[in-house]
Amino acid sequence: MTDSIAVLAGGHSAEREVSLLSGHRVHRALTERGYRTVTVDPGETALLESLASGDFAAAYIALHGKEGEDGTVQRLLDLIGLPYTGTGPFACQVAFDKVLAKEVLSAAGVSTPEWAVIQASALRDLSAGHILRHVVDRVGLPAVVKPARAGSAMGLSFVDREPDLPAAVMGALSFSEACVVESKIEGIEVTAGLVGDPPETLPLVEIVPKSGIYDYAARYTAGVTDYFAPARIPPEVAASCAREASRAFQALGLRDVARADILIDTDGRPWVLEVNVSPGMTEMSLLPMAAQAAGVSMADLCDRVLKLTLQRA
Amino acid sequence: MSEFSIDPYVDLYAHRTSGMAASEVRALFAVASQPDVISLAGGMPFVEALPTKDLLAVTHKVIEERGALALQYGGGLGQPTLRERLAGLMAEESISDADPEQICVTAGGSQALDILGKIFVDQGDEIVVEAPSYVGALSAFSAYEPKYVCIPLDDDGMIVDKFEEALLKGAHPKFVYTIPNFQNPGGVTLSLPRRERLVALCREAGIPIVEDNPYGLLRFEGDPLPTLKSMDPHNVIYIGSLSKVFAPGIRIGWVLTESSVLQRFLLAKEAADLCTSTLTQLIAEDYLTGDRWKRNLATLVEIYHVRRDACIRTLEETFPEDSSWTHPGGGFYVWVTIPDYCDSQRLLAAAVERRVAYVPGTAFYPDGRGHNQLRLAYCYPSEDDVEEGVRRLARLLADEEALFRSLRPRP
Numbered sequence: 208m209t210d211s212i213a214v215l216a217g218g219h220s221a222e223r224e225v226s227l228l229s230g231h232r233v234h235r236a237l238t239e240r241g242y243r244t245v246t247v248d249p250g251e252t253a254l255l256e257s258l259a260s261g262d263f264a265a266a267y268i269a270l271h272g273k274e275g276e277d278g279t280v281q282r283l284l285d286l287i288g289l290p291y292t293g294t295g296p297f298a299c300q301v302a303f304d305k306v307l308a309k310e311v312l313s314a315a316g317v318s319t320p321e322w323a324v325i326q327a328s329a330l331r332d333l334s335a336g337h338i339l340r341h342v343v344d345r346v347g348l349p350a351v352v353k354p355a356r357a358g359s360a361m362g363l364s365f366v367d368r369e370p371d372l373p374a375a376v377m378g379a380l381s382f383s384e385a386c387v388v389e390s391k392i393e394g395i396e397v398t399a400g401l402v403g404d405p406p407e408t409l410p411l412v413e414i415v416p417k418s419g420i421y422d423y424a425a426r427y428t429a430g431v432t433d434y435f436a437p438a439r440i441p442p443e444v445a446a447s448c449a450r451e452a453s454r455a456f457q458a459l460g461l462r463d464v465a466r467a468d469i470l471i472d473t474d475g476r477p478w479v480l481e482v483n484v485s486p487g488m489t490e491m492s493l494l495p496m497a498a499q500a501a502g503v504s505m506a507d508l509c510d511r512v513l514k515l516t517l518q519r520a
Numbered sequence: 521m522s523e524f525s526i527d528p529y530v531d532l533y534a535h536r537t538s539g540m541a542a543s544e545v546r547a548l549f550a551v552a553s554q555p556d557v558i559s560l561a562g563g564m565p566f567v568e569a570l571p572t573k574d575l576l577a578v579t580h581k582v583i584e585e586r587g588a589l590a591l592q593y594g595g596g597l598g599q600p601t602l603r604e605r606l607a608g609l610m611a612e613e614s615i616s617d618a619d620p621e622q623i624c625v626t627a628g629g630s631q632a633l634d635i636l637g638k639i640f641v642d643q644g645d646e647i648v649v650e651a652p653s654y655v656g657a658l659s660a661f662s663a664y665e666p667k668y669v670c671i672p673l674d675d676d677g678m679i680v681d682k683f684e685e686a687l688l689k690g691a692h693p694k695f696v697y698t699i700p701n702f703q704n705p706g707g708v709t710l711s712l713p714r715r716e717r718l719v720a721l722c723r724e725a726g727i728p729i730v731e732d733n734p735y736g737l738l739r740f741e742g743d744p745l746p747t748l749k750s751m752d753p754h755n756v757i758y759i760g761s762l763s764k765v766f767a768p769g770i771r772i773g774w775v776l777t778e779s780s781v782l783q784r785f786l787l788a789k790e791a792a793d794l795c796t797s798t799l800t801q802l803i804a805e806d807y808l809t810g811d812r813w814k815r816n817l818a819t820l821v822e823i824y825h826v827r828r829d830a831c832i833r834t835l836e837e838t839f840p841e842d843s844s845w846t847h848p849g850g851g852f853y854v855w856v857t858i859p860d861y862c863d864s865q866r867l868l869a870a871a872v873e874r875r876v877a878y879v880p881g882t883a884f885y886p887d888g889r890g891h892n893q894l895r896l897a898y899c900y901p902s903e904d905d906v907e908e909g910v911r912r913l914a915r916l917l918a919d920e921e922a923l924f925r926s927l928r929p930r931p
């Protein structure tokens with residue numbers, strides 16, 4: 208093959224560091240499979256100029272967070288006609304924004320925890336702070352407060368008591384113009400890797416943070432979280448998780464690759480929390496772990512995702 | 521079923537590494553280093569103002585005249601000729617008769633902090649630090665698992681009465697760590713009466729003082745105060761640094777202390793790295809020869825002065841009424857207290873989104889305080905950028921206030 212593959216990694220989002228690590232691993236994996244690979248960092252260089260200067264057959268998107276996952280980059284690539292891995296712009300935009308994604312999942316009958324949305328503008332411009340009372344009535348406590356548009360658990364807080372809710376909301380709104388307050392589901396945390404179209408579900412990965420909370424430190428400090436793949440759950444529960452993950456993938460209109468984060472409650476019922484359109488590919492990331500549990504190497508995983516893209520082109 | 525072990529050695533690491541974890545704030549700093557972000561975060565000296573011709577001249581001369589020496593191992597204490605220059609430099613800071621044989625050159629002041637931790641602190645030992653204190657010192661000491669005794673600051677530096685109270689309550693610290701001049705992050709300077717009191721208390725109790733003085737020569741106003749070292753040569757371990765006086769890239773710092781302490785210090789230093797880079801020691805020595813360094817430093821101090829004024833002026837013009845800040849008479853930092861409802865760690869995400877960065881206050885306390893405080897470093901961005909950066913923060917705080925007012929419970 209003569210054309211090169213551009214691995215897009217880095218960028219401007221708060222997940223820049225993670226993305227650079229993902230990009231590095233994808234770069235190595237594709238090089239191992241014989242592709243000529245160039246890493247392009249939109250945080251360092253003008254994206255379109257860099258892409259125009261190379262003879263690229265496709266872009267592998269290893270960007271995380273805003274721009275890379277919210278459809279911005281995808282829309283640009285569509286305009287210049289460069290095929291890219293993963294989901295198209297509109298579906299990215301929806302999946303990345305928890306406010307929109309929860310609506311879509313719920314409308315499609317995918318089970319997702321009860322939630323309410325708080326927008327910064329409603330508080331600032333409409334002085335709607337008393338809405339918190341209604342939020343608690345709707346969602347109950349304990350609850351989880353998450354920025355609408357952020358990843359890696361950034362800006363996330365657990366709230367057990369109503370007086371702690373305002374601070375949690377303000378914290379989440381530092382990361383995003385809106386936040387989602389969601390019922391906290393007690394149970395087992397798993398993630399489902401999805402590859403292909405229709406998507407094949409990789410073995411579930413069970414996440415057991417030693418601190419009890421899967422926050423930023425638990426995600427990116429080696430050794431402080433235990434992972435089990437396949438998850439240590441009964442086969443029928445695993446099957447229903449896979450089914451929900453796959454339904455979520457289709458409801459959101461995703462392509463090629465994604466990762467669904469799921470909580471299994473004490474009755475064995477899966478609840479889809481969110482679906483990531485550009486899952487992490489670092490050494491500590493869950494999708495490569497899921498692939499490995501299925502006997503798929505990092506190189507094979509990247510190759511497969513890229514081939515799906517090249518076939519579409 | 522298999523358990524994925526991302527780090528097969530996780531159970532083998534020393535206990536002292538247990539606090540070393542990835543963090544959201546570090547991740548945000550990766551974005552803050554983007555060129556369009558005005559960073560009021562890192563305390564980076566404005567080395568761009570150093571004349572290239574001076575740097576070329578000293579480097580060229582070292583390689584040409586002493587190339588073999590520069591590329592060879594050197595003694596653990598450091599080059600004798602550099603130590604003489606450093607003794608001369610300390611004379612500018614009221615330490616008039618420093619003995620070069622009591623100086624050990626280190627890889628920046630940071631290495632001196634690490635080695636002092638290593639030779640003084642066992643797990644659980646108490647050490648006294650200012651609260652807030654320099655994050656690099658806290659990181660260096662924390663590896664030796666001390667128990668911190670935190671003494672608060674006010675506009676006159678460490679509140680020495682609180683230190684005395686801690687002693688009366690039974691504190692037995694191994695040493696007192698202080699940055700008396702233009703403190704990092706506080707920007708405040710320890711007053712003369714407090715210097716006298718601190719020195720007397722420590723002498724009486726037999727507790728050594730570790731005096732860290734990287735910023736002393738960066739004074740904008742007021743008269744220099746005597747160093748603690750000059751007030752009690754026997755009980756003060758003095759740490760100096762060329763990072764702000766010359767450049768941090770050469771990694772030259774030093775410790776000046778009694779020969780007894782120096783003996784252990786030297787053995788620990790040699791065990792860590794044999795010797796500090798001979799090449800950069802000779803460059804530093806040459807740079808410190810004559811008055812060139814003083815002229816260049818005066819230029820830098822003038823630049824920092826202008827930037828401090830811009831920072832304070834803009835804070836006064838734009839920051840909300842219920843915030844406050846220190847007034848540094850020199851150095852790099854202004855310490856800002858914002859309303860209690862603000863969380864400076866999480867707010868950093870919104871700040872970076874608006875293309876400005878600072879260091880959240882929590883970084884400077886060993887005990888998680890400082891959520892409504894932050895450090896602004898005015899040393900590196902241009903005067904205009906300092907102003908614009910502070911303005912961006914002020915707008916952010918105004919929006920934050922609107923959020924808070926809306927969320928505040930009504931009677």
